[in-house]
Amino acid sequence: MAMVAARAGVSGQTVSRVANDSPRVDPATRARVEQAMAELGYRPHRAARALRTGRSQTIGLVVTTLATVGNSRMLQATAEAAAERGYALTVVTAADGVASAFERLAEQEVDGAIVLNEASAQVSPDRRPTGLRLVVVDAPRDEGLTTVHSDHRGGAAAATARLLELGHSTVHHLAGPIDSFAAAERERGWRETLAAAGVEAPDVVRGDWTADAGFAAGGALAAASAVFCANDQMALGLLRALADEGRRVPDDVSVIGFDDVPDAANYRPPLTTIRQDFAALAQQAVGALVAEIEGEDAAGSRTSVIPTRLVERRSAAPR
Known part of the structure; x- marks a missing residue:
């Protein structure tokens, strides 16, 4: 960071603000710092950032299978939505139950997790992990949980x-x-x-x-x-x-x-x-989870329903 600051002619604090996407940097200075970063091959150090912020910038995705089209499309959409917010995604399967999946995520020190579709049925009040923020996709409204599902x-x-x-x-x-x-x-x-x-x-x-x-x-x-x-x-x-x-x-x-x-x-x-709309579903789930992780929203019982729509082609016709 000191080398980037010297090349760009700015302070180390300014480099930190650019690296953390702070709005408190004018566009010309930001461009100069980003150019210096590119020339020097600078990358923020994820482990060091985790020590400083207490967050790993990683979220988990719990699934029972990726063989279904819906689950594979949700994986793609969730990975993209997480990346847009600067978060990495780690996937675990709940083949042995969600309890073991949550244990593996806790060992990896993820900041929160999204539970997907069939795995959501296993998230009962007595199986919720202590200290792990959750958003559940495709589950009925449940006290104390944030849920998201299509209509x-x-x-x-x-x-x-x-x-x-x-x-x-x-x-x-x-x-x-x-x-x-x-x-x-x-x-x-x-x-x-x-x-x-x-x-x-x-x-x-x-x-x-x-x-x-x-x-x-x-x-x-x-x-x-x-x-x-x-x-x-x-x-x-x-x-x-x-x-x-x-x-x-x-x-x-x-x-x-x-x-x-x-x-x-x-x-x-x-x-x-x-x-x-798998993209909207993933954006809503990731957005709600990140808001809880970053303290912008408190955990609680909320349900978001994403609209669906009929697409007419040629497989249905008058009797």
């Missing part, structure tokens, strides 16, 4: 209502795992929309988020005229199964998915689906 219920309601508007007498549902908050909320939106229309809900066909599960459900759903799938991966498998059964989409069966994965527009036919 799963509203998105499912929009998908179901659209299929009813197209003239289908009922809408079948290919649901996600029974222990998933997101799956339960999507099922709730489907049921409530059918009930409001005076339509009795058909039996649920349940899958595990995978395309294989969607394909396996084809036999049970082959006679349906409209199906709302809890995610796009299961919808993909269902499209193949329906084709194998000689059922054309959307001529014979209309299908709507959930997530709007990048490949959804290239399904055959292009998939009508509910779009989740």
Whole structure:
């Protein structure tokens, strides 16, 4: 830092302010210091900064799996949102339960953690780590926890209502795992929309988020005229199964998915689906956690719901 200060012709305090992105430096001086940093190959020392501030500038991400499209997209979005705020990200799996995952994060001295999707179901009051700030994604409102989730219920309601508007007498549902908050909320939106229309809900066909599960459900759903799938991966498998059964989409069966994965527009036919805003979800989760870490906001019971929206393509049509 002293070498940077000498080259830029400023004080060590000014270099420190630039390194910590303080607004108390005029643009011309900042540019001169940044140029000196680049010429000398200066990088802030993370370990030294942690000793000074008491923070590691690292947050944890707890997941059960990264095999699902939703979890992998959330990992990418969370890493980007953390980097924007100057935080590194460390990922741990909760294959042996969240308690062991929290222990590993505590050993790494992270400043806080985000618990993602299926792992969120394991965060009960008696399993919360002492002294570790948490934000939980895809979990019901819980006293003392900050939670963030997409509007799963509203998105499912929009998908179901659209299929009813197209003239289908009922809408079948290919649901996600029974222990998933997101799956339960999507099922709730489907049921409530059918009930409001005076339509009795058909039996649920349940899958595990995978395309294989969607394909396996084809036999049970082959006679349906409209199906709302809890995610796009299961919808993909269902499209193949329906084709194998000689059922054309959307001529014979209309299908709507959930997530709007990048490949959804290239399904055959292009998939009508509910779009989740993974970037906004990650920004909200990381922003809330960093605000607690940096003392800008106290920990407490808060819930943020990120809107979803229907994206119409060609897999749903009038009956």
